Structure formats: structure tokens, C-alpha cells
Amino acid sequence: MSTASATAAPRAGRPREFNLDAALDRAIVLFSERGYHAASISDLTEAMGVAAGSLYKAFKDKKAIFLASFDRYKQVRMELLEAEIAQGRTGRDKLHRTVAFYAQAAQGEMGRRGCLVIGTASELAINDPDAAERVCRSHARSEARLVELLREGQADGSIRTHIEPLVTAKTLLCLMHGMRVMGKTGLDPGQADKMVGAAMKLLD
Amino acid sequence: MSTASATAAPRAGRPREFNLDAALDRAIVLFSERGYHAASISDLTEAMGVAAGSLYKAFKDKKAIFLASFDRYKQVRMELLEAEIAQGRTGRDKLHRTVAFYAQAAQGEMGRRGCLVIGTASELAINDPDAAERVCRSHARSEARLVELLREGQADGSIRTHIEPLVTAKTLLCLMHGMRVMGKTGLDPGQADKMVGAAMKLLD
DNA sequence: CCTATTCGGAAATGGTCGTTCCCAAATAGG
DNA sequence: CCTATTTGGGAACGACCATTTCCGAATAGG
Known part of the structure; x- marks a missing residue:
């Protein structure tokens, strides 16, 4: 139903020979x-392994390729994160897993590749309303999830009630985005893991 | 002595009609x-208010303009930050001022403009060794300054001795860079100030 | 004052960009 | 089986890119 999910059967004409999502996955790497x-x-x-003519039959223009890549990137990463969160028991545990998820992504090859959301914020947010809106929505959803987990932790007793969920969520989000920025030039894995521990002080 | 300091008097020829630093300041805005x-x-x-021919007499190529802009950006921001830090009494106070300095920069027009270091990390670090090296050096210096302030705080009693300066410095730096990322799409001033307070929990 | 040297600035250059066009190939419906 | 429709893919297109060239103008040294 969305940009790149189950391909709605075409009524007629030659069928597409390449897989849209697989091609977008390669575009994601390039854009990142x-x-x-x-x-x-x-x-x-x-x-992407697709000729220019074919690309322009699947997408209106270069920006459409980019936005589709962005959307798929968000979808894939979100699913992975939510699978990770689902393994947590308490709100605090789930938050720890969330921060560790970003710390992990900030390391090694993926870290150097960078986060497409942050790259988009840096390069396009100021000049392209479509890109800006997606970045804003991404931030809003991430923040909302953190607030939710913080409240869950306060409800289950793993997080004290005197902290402000909204401010703490924003602070955590900044920290996680900052890790991704540092990852562009290489982040020492050992230090990254320790940073996750340090970040949890924000919940005290 | 550096790229854009006191112009060494030329031996002969028509004198340059524009101010290099002033022109770079405008380039910084554009690149950011x-x-x-x-x-x-x-x-x-x-x-920059300079014709192409004249630009190429002052700089080898576009990348040289960019690197000179980067260097000047770093110099100017560093001087401002150090002036701010100099007003702090204790190590903790100086760290608070440092975080607040980034929080301030992340707001409003300057926030939307973005940080040239982070933009360079996002866009160029992976493909351009010169850019990558400058970003790395910038991070290293920022981290070193934070470590120094943390140690100063531990020495003057404003910060407890059980925290690890290196990990805490890295975590603070991530947080500050994250604020700049969020600033690209707008950061609520009130919340930004509260985030500074939350960040100080990392020193407990 | 004359010459060497540098700058200012507009025009010219070759290359690459995003995009379109065109035609052969492959499918669905009638 | 024929037609309408869509894709694949390469060639072609105009636009714009970074850079160079050229020449008049402005300075310093002799």
C-alpha cells in the first residue's frame, strides 16, 4: 500500500524485471x-542495477527516488528497533535497548555510512519542505516512543517519577543522534558501549 | 599565518579589493x-560578492574555498566558546556554559543554518580525506576540552571523582552534536534550556 | 616612468547533470 | 492472434557545473 510494499498487480504491459525494495536498499546505501x-x-x-529510462518509469524524478529511499530506510530501521524493544522487560530496559540500538548502528561500516535521517536533516531540511517534513515526523515519532517508554518505566517502577518524560526524551534523542554523527568518522566500540551506560544516568 | 589571518603584504601587483575573512563569513553561511x-x-x-575569476585567484578550487570556510568557522566558534568558558568559575560551571553554548547555537536561525562541522561529517567525511581529517580534529579538540573541564571540576570539588572524564566527555559531545542536528528542523528554545539541565545529570 | 605582477570580471570551455525520447520486448485483455 | 500498455535500455537533449582564459586596471620596484 505504501511506496514499496506488495506490488499491486499491473493491469497490462511488460512486468517490472527488478525488485523495487531491493533496488531501494542499494539506493539507501548510496544516499547515506x-x-x-x-x-x-x-x-x-x-x-540499483536499473537503467535510467527504467528508473524514470518507476519514479517521477531523482527526488522521488530519494524520498522512497528515505521512507524505506525509516520503515526498516523502525521495525528492527521495535523488535529490539519488544525483548525488553521494563521501561528502563527497553530504553537501554533503544540507546544501545543507536550505539550499535553508529559503529563500524554502518556508522561510517551514516544515518539517512541525519544526512537529510543536514543537507536538505532547510531547502526542501518535503525532506524537512519527513525529518520532523521521524523526530516526532522517535520522541513519542521515548516518552512512551519513559512513562512505562515510571509505571512499572523502573524509572523514578520525578523526571520529566518530554525533556528526558528529547535529551536522549539528541544523544542518540549525536552518536550517529560521531560514527561518521569512526566511533570506538568499547567507548560507545560505555556511553550507553552513561546515557542511562539521564533516567536517575 | 593561517589561511585567512592578517594578509601578508604582496610584493607587487594590484591589491585585492575584497576582504577575505568577510567573504569567507558569507561562504560559511552558504555552505552551512x-x-x-x-x-x-x-x-x-x-x-561572497566576488567574481569567479577573482575567486580562483584567491583559492585553488571549490574545495579550497570550502576548507578555508571550515577553518574560519572553527576558529570563530572556538573563540566564542572559549570566551564563554572563561566566564565560568568552577569546572562544572564551565561545562554548563559549554552545553548551553551549543543549545543556544541550535536554536532559531543559526540552528536552522546548522553546524558546518556536522554538515561536513554528514556529507563529506566518508569520501574526502581532507574533510574527514578536519572533522576528526575538531571532535578530538572538543573532546579534549571537555575532558579538561571535567578534570578541573573534579579538582575543584564541583564534580565528583567517580565519573570517568573520557566517557562523560564523549557522551556530552554526542549530546551537543545531537542538539545541532535537531536544530536543523527547529528546536523549541524553552525545551533546549531544559535539556541543558538534564545533560548536567551526566556529571552526577 | 616603465615594467613586472597581481587583481577584477565577463566570456568561453569541456564535462557532467537530470531528464526525455525512442524502439524493441514482454505482458493482459478481447 | 492482435492490440493496448508497460518496461528495458541506450542515445540524445538542454542546462548548469567547475574551471580557465583573456584583457583592462591597479599596484610596487627599479
């Missing part, structure tokens, strides 16, 4: 590593 | 708002 402007259509056709 | 690739030479000549 180089940013929007430095990733040319040539680069995209090569990385 | 649009990023490296989206800021064209046309944009730069217009913003």
Missing part, C-alpha cells in the same frame, strides 16, 4: 554514504 | 545552509 546531491543518476543506475 | 555540493560557484560568487 554520499548524500543527495553527490549521488548522481549514473551512480544510482549502477548501484 | 546548502552543504558543499548544492552550493555552486555561482552561488558563492553572488554571496
